[in-house]
Amino acid sequence: MRILMLTDSYFPEVGGSETAIRKLGDAMVDAGHTVGVAVISKPNAANPSTKLSFWNVSSRIGGMDCKFLGKIHNLRRIVREFQPDIINAHFMLESGYVGVKTAKAEGIPCVVTNRGKGLYNKAMNVIERFLYWLWNRGALHADRFLATSDEMVDILRERYGRDSMVMSNGVDTVAFSPEKNGQPIRDRHGVRPGQRVILCARRLVPKNGIEYIVRALPLIREKHDTVLWLASPLIREYERLKQIAAELQVSEYVHFLGPILHDELPLYFRAADVVVQPSIAEARSLACLEAMAAGSAVIATATGGLAEMITHRGNGYLIDPFMESTYAVTTFDATGVDRLARGVIDVLGDDQLRSSMGKAAREYVMEYAWPKVAERTIKVYADVIRSFPRH
Numbered sequence: 331m332r333i334l335m336l337t338d339s340y341f342p343e344v345g346g347s348e349t350a351i352r353k354l355g356d357a358m359v360d361a362g363h364t365v366g367v368a369v370i371s372k373p374n375a376a377n378p379s380t381k382l383s384f385w386n387v388s389s390r391i392g393g394m395d396c397k398f399l400g401k402i403h404n405l406r407r408i409v410r411e412f413q414p415d416i417i418n419a420h421f422m423l424e425s426g427y428v429g430v431k432t433a434k435a436e437g438i439p440c441v442v443t444n445r446g447k448g449l450y451n452k453a454m455n456v457i458e459r460f461l462y463w464l465w466n467r468g469a470l471h472a473d474r475f476l477a478t479s480d481e482m483v484d485i486l487r488e489r490y491g492r493d494s495m496v497m498s499n500g501v502d503t504v505a506f507s508p509e510k511n512g513q514p515i516r517d518r519h520g521v522r523p524g525q526r527v528i529l530c531a532r533r534l535v536p537k538n539g540i541e542y543i544v545r546a547l548p549l550i551r552e553k554h555d556t557v558l559w560l561a562s563p564l565i566r567e568y569e570r571l572k573q574i575a576a577e578l579q580v581s582e583y584v585h586f587l588g589p590i591l592h593d594e595l596p597l598y599f600r601a602a603d604v605v606v607q608p609s610i611a612e613a614r615s616l617a618c619l620e621a622m623a624a625g626s627a628v629i630a631t632a633t634g635g636l637a638e639m640i641t642h643r644g645n646g647y648l649i650d651p652f653m654e655s656t657y658a659v660t661t662f663d664a665t666g667v668d669r670l671a672r673g674v675i676d677v678l679g680d681d682q683l684r685s686s687m688g689k690a691a692r693e694y695v696m697e698y699a700w701p702k703v704a705e706r707t708i709k710v711y712a713d714v715i716r717s718f719p720r721h
Contacts, residue, residue, distance in 0.1 A: 331363045331364070331415050331416070331708065331711060331712070331715075332363070332364045332365075332366075332412065332413060332414045332415050332416075333355075333358060333363060333364070333365045333366070333414055333415065333416055333417075333418060333711065334365075334366050334367075334368060334408070334409065334412055334414035334416070334417045334418070335351055335354075335355055335365065335366065335367045335368070335382075335417075335418050335420065336367075336368050336369075336370070336405070336417055336418070336419040336420065336425050336428065336429040336432075337351055337367065337368075337369055337370075337419075337420045337421065337425055338369065338370050338371040338372060338421065338423075338424050338425045339372070339420075339421070339447070340352075340367065340369045340372060340375045340376075341375065341376050341377070341378045342374065342375075342376055343372070344533075344563065344589060344592075345533055346445075346499065346613075346615055346616035346617055347420065347421075347445045347446070347447070347616075349592070349616055350445070350499045350500070350616050351367065351420055352367070352378060352379050352382070353500060353502065353700050354500065354700065354703065354704055354707065355367060355379065355381070355382045356379055356381050356382065356700075357500070357700040357701050357703070357704035358704045358707070358708060359381040359382065360381075360701070360704075361701065361704055361705065361708065363708065364383075365381070365382050365383070366382060366383035366384065366385065366408075366412050366414070367379075367382050367383070367384050367385070368384075368385045368386075368387050368405060368408055369384075369385070369386050369387060370387045370389075370398075370401045370405070370424065370425065370428055371389075371401075371424060372386070373386065383412065385408050387401050387404050387405050387408065387428075388400065388401070388404050389401050389404070390404075391403055391404075398424055398427065398428055398465075401424075401428050402428050402431050402432050402435070405428060405429075405432045406432050406435055406436055409432060409433075409436045409438070410436070414438065415438065415439075415711075415715055416438060416439050416440070416441065416711050416714060416715055417429050417432065417433045417438060417439070417440040417441070418440075418441045418442075418443060418711070419440060419441070419442045419443070419469070419472070420442075420443045420445055421442075421443070421444070421445055421446075421447045421448045422442065422444060422447070422448025422449060422465065422466050422469045423447065423448040423451070423461075423462060423465045423466065423469070424461075424465050425448075425469075426442045426448065426465065426466070426468065426469025426472065427464070427465040427466075427467075427468035427469050429442065429469075429472075430442065430468055430469055430471050430472050431468055433473075434471065437720075438718075439473040439474075439714045439715055439718040440472050440473055441472060441473065441474045441475070441476060441710065441711065441714060442469055442472040442474075442475050442476070443475075443476040443477070443478070443497065444475065444476065444477040444478065444482045444486060444494065444613075445478050445613055446478070446482070446611065446612070446613040446634075446657070447657070448465075448466065448469075449482050449485050449486065449489075451657045452657070466490070470490055470492060473714050473717075473718060474494075474710065474713075474714045475492055475493070475494030475495075476494060476495060476496075476497040476707075476710065477494045477495070477496055477497070477613075478496070478497065478498055478499055478613040478614035478635060479496065479498075479612075479613045479614050479634050479635030479638055480496055480635075480638050481613075481634045481635065481638070481655065482494070482613060482634075482635075483495070483496060495710070496614075497703070497706065497707055497710070498614045498619075498635075498698055498703060499613075499614045499615070499616045499619060499698070499703070500619070500698050500699060500700035500702070500703035500704070501616065501619040501620055501622075501623045501695050501698050501699065501700065502620070502623070502699075502700060503623050503695060503696060503699045505593070505596055506595075506596045506599065506620045506621075506623035506624045507596065507623065507624060507625075508600070508624060508625030508688065508692055510596045510597055510599075510600045510624065511597070511600065512597050512598065512599070512600030512601030512602070513601070514597070515594075515597045515598055515600075515601035516601045519557075519559070519585065519601075521557065521601075522555075524555065525555050525556070525557060526554050526555060526556040526557070526603045526604075526678050527556070527557055527559060527601060527602045527603050527604075528543065528547075528550070528556060528557070528558045528559065528602065528603070528604055528605075528606055528674060529559045529561065529598055529599065529601070529602035529604070529605045529606070529626075530543055530558070530559070530560050530561070530605070530606045530607070530608070531561040531562070531590065531595065531598065531599075531605070531617050531620075531621070532560075532561075532562060532607065532609070532617060533562050533563070533565065533566070534560065534562045534563075534564070534565055534566050534567040534568050534571060535565070535566045535567060536566075536567065536610070536659035537609065537610050537611045537612075537657045537659055538608070538609050538610070539608035539609050539610045539631065539652060539666075540560065540562075540567060540571060540608065541567070541570075541571060541574065541662065542608045542652065542666050542667055542670050543558060543606050543608050543670060543674075544558065544571050544574050544575055544578070544580075544584060545574065545578065545667045546667050546668075546670045546671035546674065547575075547578070547580045547583060547584065548578050548579070548580055549667070549668070549671035549675075550671050550674050550675055550678070551580065551583065553675045553678075553679070554675065554678045554679070556583065556678070557583045557584075557585060558580075558583060558584045558585065559585050559587055559598070559602065560584065560585065560586050560587060561587045561588075561589075561590045561595070561598060562586075562587075562588070562589065563588065563589045564586060564588055568586065571584075571586075572584075572586065595620065596620070596624050599620065599621050599624035599626045600624055600625075600626075602626060603627070603678060603684070604626070604627045604628075604629055604674060604677050604678060604684065605621040605626040605627065605628050605629070606628075606629045606630070606670070606674065607621075607628060607629070607630035607631065607636055608630070608631055608652075608666075608670055609630070609631055609633060609634070609636060610631070610633065610651070610652055610653055610655065610659055611633065611634060611655040611657055612631075612633055612634040612635055612636050612655070613634055613635045614635035614638070614639065615635060615636060615639075618630060618635075618636060618639060618640075619639070619695055619698055621691075622639070622645065622646070622691035622692065622694060622695045623691075623692060623695045624692075625688040625689065625691060625692045626688055626691065627646070627647070627677055627683070627684040627685075627687045627688050627691075628640065628645075628646040628647065628687070628691060629646070629647045629648075629649065629670075629673050629674055629677055630646060630647070630648060630649075631648070631649055631650070631651050631652060632648040632649065632650060632651055633651040633652075633655055634655050636648075639694070641690075643683065643687070644687070644690055645687055645690035645691040645693070645694045646687055646691060647673055647676070647677050647683075647687065649666075649669045649670055649672075649673045650666075650669055652666035653666075
């Protein structure tokens with residue numbers, strides 16, 4: 331099968347969706363298929379995979395920037411060159427619109443995968459309200475919808491009357507393993523014997539709720555000698571979070587690690603005593619799956635896909651959500667800080683609980699190894715292709 335992935339978020343941006351698209355494509359190639367990735371709206375996008383064909387789709391026709399119409403025009407040229415059997419657009423909004431319009435024009439089927447962006451986003455101005463309406467209206471003509479969480483299945487049905495099926499992110503269960511040794515990472519960062527490490531490997535953006543764990547640290551340190559590692563490019567919320575840490579007088583215990591090489595991330599998960607996912611909005615988090623594959627004790631908000639993955643005090647630890655799932659965070663719930671702090675204190679104080687949650691987490695994610703997720707996704711593609719009307 332020949333598959334063209336379409337996305338408006340890709341490397342060098344590093345996050346769950348970007349990694350998932352690449353890993354899914356790589357797994358499909360390993361299974362004998364031919365896969366290409368086309369990226370729109372990211373002029374600096376690059377291809378980190380040696381297995382995938384790659385195009386950066388321009389919006390220009392001649393010397394004129396024609397916006398999304400130009401992207402459709404240029405994607406049609408790529409489709410004629412690559413000759414895919416199916417397009418898989420990742421996200422609603424512009425990717426879904428451009429992918430569906432191109433597929434309809436070229437007479438091939440299109441699947442839209444909802445990974446969060448597009449469903450959780452809220453328009454913040456008049457222009458966005460118009461564009462979101464236009465793009466989503468076009469994307470809704472896809473031949474099939476996938477979603478990475480049950481919550482997004484419900485949102486698509488309630489808002490737009492479209493059915494979809496859950497197709498979870500996968501995880502590299504070989505790279506992320508309890509067998510990895512995290513002690514060299516602890517030594518590198520000067521962790522003292524007996525000191526506890528909290529790791530949050532999330533981008534510093536509001537929807538990931540990083541502010542909550544920074545504000546919870548003084549409360550946690552009243553019970554445990556603890557440091558907080560924030561593994562993320564120093565973007566968006568960095569200066570603000572650094573200021574909050576200073577105001578709370580915990581700057582020396584909050585370590586902004588910057589971007590971590592993906593090859594080293596499994597070692598960081600093994601080095602941490604607990605991994606926190608204090609998200610406000612979340613799909614089927616790849617970072618959470620990776621932490622679970624590494625056998626980490628994960629503490630997460632019971633929101634979106636996190637609540638679907640984690641059983642409280644079973645394969646992880648859940649705290650009540652801070653607010654309604656949204657990417658447009660405009661408020662702060664101070665009571666959430668106390669809930670998060672109590673959860674971290676509880677887990678750090680119970681060695682047996684941390685051990686049992688880590689073992690159960692590893693068992694849980696084995697069903698989500700990338701080859702298995704790729705196989706299930708290919709079956710969906712095959713069904714869509716079989717039922718697609720040919721003229």
